[in-house]
Amino acid sequence: MEIFNFYLPVAGINFNILLLIGIGFCVGVLGGFFGVGGAWIVTPALNIFGFPMPFAIGTDFAHIFGKSIIATKKHGKMGNVDWKLGLTTMIGTIPGVEVGAQLIMYLERLGKVSGFDIVGTAVRWTYIIMLFGLGSFMMYDYFILRARKAKREILPERPGINKKSLIENLCTIKIPPLISYKKSGIESISIWVIFGIFFICGFISGFLGVGGGFIRMPSLVYLLGMPTALAVGTDLFVIMLDGAYGCFTYAMKGRVEVFAALFMLIGAASGAQIGVTAVKYIRGYGIRLLFAYMVLFAGISVVFKQLYSMTHHVWLQTASGIVIMGSASAMCLIIILKLIIEARKERKLKR
């Protein structure tokens, strides 16, 4: 396997090309399917396999940008993108990304002065909190909602009880200027609400080296009330813009390994096509449950990596790699199999 090793001069490390293409492919399938950049898998994976954290983040941004163009084009064709909403989110996203990136550079410098991997530790802990928080919430939502739905079928809902949802509450904030998004079914919402939500998403994106999809996609669904497939496409469009800026700003800071990003992009390109096509066959709550599982597995792998950095037991490092790549590969396999089965069914019906 050593013949596939490639020297990356900026990071000063050797890395296996096949591993890069493999990571790219898995993330391409998952990213295209879930409507996320998939960087919450790539950044930990690159870091676990030897990239210093700031390089993992910067390289990841470069690959996210290239890949999200492919997925956005396809989702646009399927009518899954609210272009107006996507462009408006930039008012919060870009400042958020830059603040996050500056914090990374600051922590990296602080770590060099103190002799500790401050940036790696801070990013990993943030990942652990975010991934477990989000994964648990989505699991709760999936199972509780399903139980409630089943209950409602037996006992019809009592009239007169009208609880305001979070979405309705956000829409009652009428600080001008107000904006409407007909395609997403949002009649009127304050631009400040949009700024607030997407500044936080942008900050997380810049700090963790992610497109921000794993937080933005749920935000679009749960905070703005968009249908899942439309949220997936719009999110990918935002990731594309956010990725372009992230790639540029991290390259300016000298933390991008362009060849590593290109190898991952080659793998991701083929994967993304499969993932996006699968959305046509697997929709709604099915997507959410698979997404929740993947988020939790990614969280477990980061826990192993963090434990390794604290104890230096090699098996923890190995376990971390196995969990992240194993779960990503398994999830890809499920999506590809489902796509093949459903596509065959559709063809049979057409005949």
Added chain:
Amino acid sequence: MIFAVFIFYNSPLICGVGKEEAFFKKVSTIGLTGAELILINLYNDQRFIFAVTVTLIMGLVGISIALLTDLFLKALGLEVSKISHHE
């Protein structure tokens, strides 16, 4: 927004944080050839051009792959069309 980005972007320089590390790191070009050498020379000497080049490369490669795979999937009969949105 452009003003805000400018302020955020230059905040480490204003605060004096990480100026040397972030912007003036040099990479050895020994043993490098072709495109790699060109990129690393840009990295060392013209960081802004390097950043623009990297962003453009990723964008152009992304677009090219998108067009090629589209043609490939069309040939396989896996072309996508507009779908209706429901939960």
